[in-house]
Amino acid sequence: MTVQTAARPRLPGPLTAPGGTKSRERMRVSRWQIWVPLGLYLLFTLVPFYWMLVFAVRPRGSTSLLPWPITFDNFETVWNELGFAVFFRNSLMVGVASLVMTTVIALAGGYALARYDFRGKKAFMLGMLCTQFIPGAMMLIPLFEIFRTLGLVNSLWSLVIAETVFQLPLSLILISGFIRNVPVELEQAAWVDGCGRLRAFFAVVLPLLRPALVAVGSFAFIHSWNNFLFALMFVNEQEKFTVPVGLAYSLGEFSVDFGALAAGGVVAAVPVVLVFAVIQRYLVQGMSAGAVKG
Amino acid sequence: MAISTASTANHRMRRPRGAARTPYLLIAPAVIAMVGFLVYPMASVIYYSLQNYNVTKPWDNGFAGLDNFRRLLFEDPLFWQSLGFSVRWVGVEVGLQLVFGLILALIVNETFVGRGLSRALVFSPWAVSGVLTTGIWVLLYNPTTGVSRYLADLGLIEYGAAPLAHSGTVFWAAVLAELWRGVPFFAILLLADLQSIPRELYEAASVDGATRRQRFLNVTLPHLKDAIVLSTLLRCVWEFNNVDLLYTLTGGGPAHATTTLPLYVASKAAQSHDFGYGSALTTAAFLILTFFSIAYLRLSKFGAKS
Numbered sequence: 001m002t003v004q005t006a007a008r009p010r011l012p013g014p015l016t017a018p019g020g021t022k023s024r025e026r027m028r029v030s031r032w033q034i035w036v037p038l039g040l041y042l043l044f045t046l047v048p049f050y051w052m053l054v055f056a057v058r059p060r061g062s063t064s065l066l067p068w069p070i071t072f073d074n075f076e077t078v079w080n081e082l083g084f085a086v087f088f089r090n091s092l093m094v095g096v097a098s099l100v101m102t103t104v105i106a107l108a109g110g111y112a113l114a115r116y117d118f119r120g121k122k123a124f125m126l127g128m129l130c131t132q133f134i135p136g137a138m139m140l141i142p143l144f145e146i147f148r149t150l151g152l153v154n155s156l157w158s159l160v161i162a163e164t165v166f167q168l169p170l171s172l173i174l175i176s177g178f179i180r181n182v183p184v185e186l187e188q189a190a191w192v193d194g195c196g197r198l199r200a201f202f203a204v205v206l207p208l209l210r211p212a213l214v215a216v217g218s219f220a221f222i223h224s225w226n227n228f229l230f231a232l233m234f235v236n237e238q239e240k241f242t243v244p245v246g247l248a249y250s251l252g253e254f255s256v257d258f259g260a261l262a263a264g265g266v267v268a269a270v271p272v273v274l275v276f277a278v279i280q281r282y283l284v285q286g287m288s289a290g291a292v293k294g
Numbered sequence: 295m296a297i298s299t300a301s302t303a304n305h306r307m308r309r310p311r312g313a314a315r316t317p318y319l320l321i322a323p324a325v326i327a328m329v330g331f332l333v334y335p336m337a338s339v340i341y342y343s344l345q346n347y348n349v350t351k352p353w354d355n356g357f358a359g360l361d362n363f364r365r366l367l368f369e370d371p372l373f374w375q376s377l378g379f380s381v382r383w384v385g386v387e388v389g390l391q392l393v394f395g396l397i398l399a400l401i402v403n404e405t406f407v408g409r410g411l412s413r414a415l416v417f418s419p420w421a422v423s424g425v426l427t428t429g430i431w432v433l434l435y436n437p438t439t440g441v442s443r444y445l446a447d448l449g450l451i452e453y454g455a456a457p458l459a460h461s462g463t464v465f466w467a468a469v470l471a472e473l474w475r476g477v478p479f480f481a482i483l484l485l486a487d488l489q490s491i492p493r494e495l496y497e498a499a500s501v502d503g504a505t506r507r508q509r510f511l512n513v514t515l516p517h518l519k520d521a522i523v524l525s526t527l528l529r530c531v532w533e534f535n536n537v538d539l540l541y542t543l544t545g546g547g548p549a550h551a552t553t554t555l556p557l558y559v560a561s562k563a564a565q566s567h568d569f570g571y572g573s574a575l576t577t578a579a580f581l582i583l584t585f586f587s588i589a590y591l592r593l594s595k596f597g598a599k600s
Contacts, residue, residue, distance in 0.1 A: 226423030
């Protein structure tokens with residue numbers, strides 16, 4: 001989980017075999033071999049972001065590719081006139097609600113999988129694996145029928161439920177992998193000290209699960225923030241639109257206002273970019289500790 | 295301590311009354327949510343696939359046997375066309391994403407100044423949605439706002455290139471946009487696995503005189519095999535099911551040229567009222583995915599120690 005290759009080669013080498021330095025020389029890669037392909041790839045990654053930013057902030061009629069002079073007219077248009085203020089609030093509410101529901105349910109289920117043996121455990125695991133093959137796009141009709149029966153069409157709760165359900169299996173597996181990595185002896189020590197199982201969990205296990213919770217929670221949030229098809233199908237009133245739906249509508253207009261499109265894109269990107277900036281350091285660790293080995 | 299030795303073999307140390315029920319209570323919310331909103335709708339799809347169920351022709355409703363599937367196999371050219379496009383789309387996307395993702399993971403696994411920032415930047419499109427990807431690439435492809443216009447200003451190419459408007463270029467235009475946000479997935483997963491390769495293996499190989507290429511082929515690749523198999527499978531399923539990008543970027547056109555099977559089903563769900571036939575399409579796609587996944591895991595000998 002914490003393999004850090006950076007520190008290794010700096011070890012002083014009295015124990016290194018005579019051939020050691022030479023072989024290490026051969027293992028090193030020249031700077032060119034790193035920076036030429038990396039630079040090209042960075043260009044491919046960053047130019048699209050840059051393009052969006054420039055179009056969002058440059059004044060109407062400008063053809064400059066430099067983000068100067070800056071104007072916030074486009075943002076004002078999308079935020080106030082096109083309704084992105086409302087879409088943003090809706091997306092935020094759905095995202096946070098999905099995050100909380102996914103994390104809490106996955107935590108409970110993950111603890112059961114990691115710490116108990118019970119009949120039906122294998123079937124439960126297999127069932128969760130199978131759900132990964134169910135195409136979300138194709139569940140639109142039956143889910144719509146269910147939400148109509150429950151009176152949840154045009155309610156943001158339909159999105160929260162659908163998001164949570166599709167996020168649960170992977171989150172549960174990820175969290176149970178992390179709980180398995182917490183030594184059970186730590187919990188037992190707390191039981192001996194008179195803690196109940198629940199208190200021991202909150203006092204001992206939960207603090208150690210922080211990276212897992214950050215990973216699962218942010219996956220759920222990003223996924224929900226980005227979801228388009230459910231929001232498009234289950235919600236028809238404009239006051240209930242989410243950001244991706246609003247963005248898709250501004251794309252579908254007959255004559256696209258490119259400045260507004262770019263500004264809407266920036267609005268859609270900011271929350272996920274912020275979340276990503278916080279979690280990206282844990283991302284690789286989280287993958288190796290939870291998903292792959294768990 | 296006697297208690298801890300007794301419990302190491304078995305995770306349960308003490309059993310308060312009702313303990314047998316605890317795990318079931320803990321998984322109950324997950325089970326209820328998944329049965330109610332995944333298993334039941336899936337079962338209803340399979341049920342309706344065997345029914346005539348058309349809102350506009352209620353007098354025909356009733357048991358249809360395999361009639362919907364017969365129609366799908368023999369009378370619907372769009373089914374075969376969209377399935378064929380799905381295979382091509384998934385194959386090209388996942389293949390290219392894997393190659394570039396692996397190269398990228400190998401590069402950012404090296405030690406160099408600026409590695410942390412480089413990782414963050416090249417991984418960043420991972421968090422971007424399909425609709426936002428469309429928004430960005432529409433800007434880039436448009437003949438008046440896109441890259442081509444500025445290249446034409448420099449006299450490098452002709453004005454008016456519109457990759458999304460022509461059936462010859464629309465496929466690769468869509469592939470490039472999806473590649474932009476798809477490569478980081480492989481890079482992140484494979485980097486995670488690369489970091490778990492013990493450095494001693496490389497050192498031993500070097501001492502034995504192995505070249506860079508030999509080390510890659512004999513140490514890195516075998517170690518990555520399971521991660522590659524798993525990530526490509528997950529990605530195949532994901533790319534197959536993913537409709538956001540194509541729905542918004544090309545709308546499945548021009549003339550159904552970029553319609554995948556799920557996109558076809560989604561458009562059927564939105565437009566037509568023939569639920570029976572739509573359900574048959576969904577069931578067919580689900581079966582195809584499941585059989586493909588099982589066959590893929592079997593053929594690749596996933597989890598087998600080599």
